[in-house]
């Protein structure tokens with residue numbers, strides 16, 4: 001039986017980032033990174049919209065994004081010459097009607113206090129800034145002048161995975177099917193191929209499957225897969241100044257190369273967990289909600305040509321749509337990095353660094369993630385992020 005000091009379950013962006021920063025922080029023990037889907041064809045990482053923003057409602061989430069943004073600005077220094085993830089720093093534009101105005105204002109004040117470069121504007125100023133926008137029903141908008149935009153998720157994942165090859169990390173292709181415990185210690189990770197890994201520490205980086213992986217160790221985690229569809233379309237007009245626009249309805253749209261992508265029409269009210277095998281885009285959402293919304297908000301999008309679509313699963317934390325980071329209070333050698341609820345790609349580098357610091361130095365140094373600890377789950381105390389896109 002192989003023995004590892006750390007067994008990380010899930011080798012996409014969160015698991016890879018944790019392994020990477022463990023080595024960067026000087027961890028010299030053995031590390032196994034266990035991944036069942038080495039092409040990442042169903043991971044949230046590669047099915048995401050790959051966008052980064054500063055426009056969160058709580059300072060802790062802004063700080064996680066700021067860490068990642070700083071990494072984006074020195075990619076070559078971190079990962080070597082030629083490292084590129086195609087970061088397009090075009091901003092987010094989050095719009096609010098009268099109902100959403102107080103929250104947009106409150107969020108903006110928090111973002112400003114954190115040093116985020118977000119401008120808050122009324123309809124006239126927005127109309128002047130973005131000629132293609134209809135401000136009908138809009139009370140105000142918050143626009144990220146810098147520090148927000150989108151990038152290539154696969155390229156980002158590959159930077160971390162490639163860096164791990166020279167850092168003595170064992171990549172194991174297998175599904176974890178059981179986790180043994182001896183009282184308050186996780187002891188072994190069992191694989192579908194019958195192998196057993198003895199583990200000094202187990203890290204759950206299983207994305208939308210994290211609730212199930214926690215359950216394998218007899219632990220409860222309120223994270224479940226929620227299906228999110230993304231639609232690609234063509235339009236005659238190119239709006240080079242277009243940020244990632246979020247309509248008050250929740251529908252978002254942004255350029256993607258010569259095309260556009262859109263989504264965000266799912267309602268969370270009474271929404272059930274997705275079937276883990278269901279990756280079928282919900283076309284009715286596009287026809288009935290998204291397209292009409294786009295045509296109202298951006299009149300030039302009345303005449304668009306729908307293209308392909310895909311669906312992925314959010315790693316949805318049903319308690320408060322926020323990450324759960326750090327050890328289980330009783331089973332202390334079982335650590336969580338889960339529940340990002342649609343903003344985990346941009347948080348992964350920061351969370352990897354934070355967890356590595358916790359493991360190696362016994363405490364957070366770069367970004368304090370204590371507020372994301374499991375304690376709140378045990379107490380049923382929500383630490384809510386309001387801006388879930």
Ligand SMILES: Cc1cc2nc3c(=O)[nH]c(=O)nc-3n(C[C@H](O)[C@H](O)[C@H](O)COP(=O)(O)OP(=O)(O)OC[C@H]3O[C@@H](n4cnc5c(N)ncnc54)[C@H](O)[C@@H]3O)c2cc1C
Nearest residue numbers: 010012014036044045048049051176207312343344345346
């Ligand atoms: C449509 C969509 C749009 C999104 N847009 C954004 C965005 O714009 N910005 C942003 O920051 N975030 C976004 N997200 C969220 C983001 O993609 C996730 O939060 C993030 O990728 C989570 O990374 P992860 O590594 O934890 O999970 P994943 O990428 O899902 O990786 C988990 C890995 O664990 C593996 N695994 C699971 N169970 C087991 C097991 N039992 N044994 C072995 N391996 C296992 C899986 O195969 C998977 O590869 C979006 C998500 C979706 C679905």
